[in-house]
Amino acid sequence: SLTKEPKVPFALEALEIYGGLHNVSVVLIREVGSPTARVQKVDIDLCDASGRVSVRFKGLTPRLYEAESSAVDADIAGEAVFLSPSTVSSCSTSWTSRRGVLCGFEDTGAAVLSSISEAYPDVACELLAFGDGPSDAQYSSLVIGIVGHLRLLAERHIGETVLAQFVVRCDDSLLTGLSGLLRTARLEHPNLLTELICLDADEADTGVLSALDASPGGWQDFEPFSISSEVDCVWRSGGVYLITGGLGGLVVIFARDILSRVEGAHLYLLGRSEASSSLSALQSEAGLSGGSVTYVRGDVSDAGFVDACVRQIEDTHGSLHGVLHAAGQISDSFLINTSSDQVEAILAPKVSGVLNLDSATAHLCLDVFVLFGSAAGVLGNIGQCVYAAGNGYLDRFAVWRSGEVSSGRRFGRTISIDWPLWSDGGMQVDGAVRQRMRSAGVLPMPTEVGLEAFDAAMASGRSQVLILYGDKDRLLAEAGQPSVGEIREQVQSQPIQDQQSDPIQKIDDTDNVVSLKDLISKDIGGILKISPNKIHPLVELSSLGFDSVTFVALAENLNREYGLDLAPTVFFEYPTLKSFLSFLEQKFALAFAPYLRQTETSGVPSQAINSELKPPSIGTRVSLSSGREKPVQFDIPKGIAIVGISGHFPGARDVSS
Numbered sequence: 001s002l003t004k005e006p007k008v009p010f011a012l013e014a015l016e017i018y019g020g021l022h023n024v025s026v027v028l029i030r031e032v033g034s035p036t037a038r039v040q041k042v043d044i045d046l047c048d049a050s051g052r053v054s055v056r057f058k059g060l061t062p063r064l065y066e067a068e069s070s071a072v073d074a075d076i077a078g079e080a081v082f083l084s085p086s087t088v089s090s091c092s093t094s095w096t097s098r099r100g101v102l103c104g105f106e107d108t109g110a111a112v113l114s115s116i117s118e119a120y121p122d123v124a125c126e127l128l129a130f131g132d133g134p135s136d137a138q139y140s141s142l143v144i145g146i147v148g149h150l151r152l153l154a155e156r157h158i159g160e161t162v163l164a165q166f167v168v169r170c171d172d173s174l175l176t177g178l179s180g181l182l183r184t185a186r187l188e189h190p191n192l193l194t195e196l197i198c199l200d201a202d203e204a205d206t207g208v209l210s211a212l213d214a215s216p217g218g219w220q221d222f223e224p225f226s227i228s229s230e231v232d233c234v235w236r237s238g239g240v241y242l243i244t245g246g247l248g249g250l251v252v253i254f255a256r257d258i259l260s261r262v263e264g265a266h267l268y269l270l271g272r273s274e275a276s277s278s279l280s281a282l283q284s285e286a287g288l289s290g291g292s293v294t295y296v297r298g299d300v301s302d303a304g305f306v307d308a309c310v311r312q313i314e315d316t317h318g319s320l321h322g323v324l325h326a327a328g329q330i331s332d333s334f335l336i337n338t339s340s341d342q343v344e345a346i347l348a349p350k351v352s353g354v355l356n357l358d359s360a361t362a363h364l365c366l367d368v369f370v371l372f373g374s375a376a377g378v379l380g381n382i383g384q385c386v387y388a389a390g391n392g393y394l395d396r397f398a399v400w401r402s403g404e405v406s407s408g409r410r411f412g413r414t415i416s417i418d419w420p421l422w423s424d425g426g427m428q429v430d431g432a433v434r435q436r437m438r439s440a441g442v443l444p445m446p447t448e449v450g451l452e453a454f455d456a457a458m459a460s461g462r463s464q465v466l467i468l469y470g471d472k473d474r475l476l477a478e479a480g481q482p483s484v485g486e487i488r489e490q491v492q493s494q495p496i497q498d499q500q501s502d503p504i505q506k507i508d509d510t511d512n513v514v515s516l517k518d519l520i521s522k523d524i525g526g527i528l529k530i531s532p533n534k535i536h537p538l539v540e541l542s543s544l545g546f547d548s549v550t551f552v553a554l555a556e557n558l559n560r561e562y563g564l565d566l567a568p569t570v571f572f573e574y575p576t577l578k579s580f581l582s583f584l585e586q587k588f589a590l591a592f593a594p595y596l597r598q599t600e601t602s603g604v605p606s607q608a609i610n611s612e613l614k615p616p617s618i619g620t621r622v623s624l625s626s627g628r629e630k631p632v633q634f635d636i637p638k639g640i641a642i643v644g645i646s647g648h649f650p651g652a653r654d655v656s657s
Helices: 109-119 135-156 179-188 204-211 249-261 278-288 303-317 340-361 385-406 431-439 447-458 472-479 503-507 516-528 548-562 577-587 589-595
Strands: 007-011 014-017 026-032 041-047 053-064 079-088 097-103 123-128 162-169 192-199 220-224 240-244 266-271 292-297 322-325 368-374 413-419 464-470
Touching: 079 447, 079 472, 097 109, 097 135, 109 123, 109 204, 123 135, 135 162, 135 179, 135 192, 135 340, 135 385, 162 204, 179 192, 179 385, 192 204, 240 249, 240 303, 240 340, 249 266, 249 278, 249 447, 266 278, 266 303, 278 292, 303 340, 322 340, 340 368, 340 385, 368 385, 385 413, 385 464, 413 447, 447 464, 464 472, 516 548, 516 577, 516 589, 548 589, 577 589
Parallel strands: 097 123, 097 162, 162 192, 240 266, 240 322, 266 292, 322 368, 368 413, 413 464
Antiparallel strands: 007 053, 014 053, 026 041, 041 053, 079 220, 079 464
């Protein structure tokens, strides 16, 4: 009855090896249990000609192979959403310990630390220096230091809620584009609360005490804004434009857009790699309208190269009308694995690149100076803490340069556009990630929508625009969630006690009473990074974004937290939250009993959790020999042998008594 659709291995209960594989000539496959449309479990014996088993696979569960399909997003009506920074909202949370990191207090650090110690004895503070060099070198040093501190906090305070307050003292506002980095840290380590506090250098020493006061604050809100129905094309006929990013996906898209909309445009594409076949196609398109496309190979983070390139353009055309900075480097890594070399490599094209472009063109009357950022710089993104910091710098730079334009020291409409994932862009994700995005209402943005969004952003008059694409209502709801990280997060003025208390305590603490649905939804939400309230009991878990890897992670989490023995295949046998809860209630009622009150067990039969098996309340003394309380009985799994036991118990001389 095995189906003929292609499959891939998913789970294996045991592997038994009895000999080598060189004489295998017979394969015996036996179905185990009753196969369903979702799960077919088999045992496989690899035998020699005499029937002797060499290798045995026990409980091998294959999974139907699901090819990626562009139609996966067809049932969600996508819409572009435009947001810009607004006010700082208030929020409330709690912590078990506080850590302060003072950045840029090299001269007065000792005195400041002493005053903080007196005012806030519960705050352990350290100093982080980032030097007096150029802005890009300072920013790189600052990011390396902050990543190091976050890594140590994540490793040393597992299971503890820590508030990490980073106070940056500087005159350079560009050094404050760190919110995306801190939000990514919060996404990767939910118990790590992060707060960014920026102080002017001349006020920092006296203002640091009030800044560390954890009462005021909140997270940066991004509010939607309406776009104009009438927008002008920012490109001019015969215009000369410098575009960084080589021949990447977005570079090619915008190059073609410019060539198709204006006559005689001349494009200079800067990139580190050798030119690809896309170049000849672009050059042919440019030739049809009297324009040109020139590819210049070099590193935008090299100031000398950028200066020479701009001079070459001026010598050839007499002017330069616009800059599009789309260069970037991706090297995803969890925060705890991020090295200093990775920080420098990822930041260089973004941070050093934009400084070099601005310096080389400061004397030119540009029309536009456009920076291509990423939503990761605003919202954070798991595995992209440094990439988020680089894009955050671009956002701050756009605000700074816009001020320079207003003062007459620079020219050209300046904007940082924080893009979402493009369907045809150079940076793509696999099917599992795309499915998780879809479960949050996020879709890859079609090219035509992206080009229209660019025109709308340029006409908005804002220096920073965040663009999202997908289910508008869900996107707006997600964008307002404080869980993505905070800037100046508000916290309670008094820390809570250590939250790692005995689970039994939840029985008598009515504030902590939860249902089985609450417990499981919290674990599911933690894996998928979504709110537990958004998990509908009748929706299949796979449609929320689970794949084989995350199903394994969920099973491991539940096994570790509640002492279960779940296999990942259980989520295919019970695909919805409702069916999975029914399964847990029937098979693992005793395991969850300490975490629930009998009246809050989401339908667990009363006979499944006998009152005699209910753990004692905190403060109740139980005598195992008095007969007044019946000892709890546990089923020991087969295959487990107790070879030793030791313990100290109140009122007992030894284990036997």
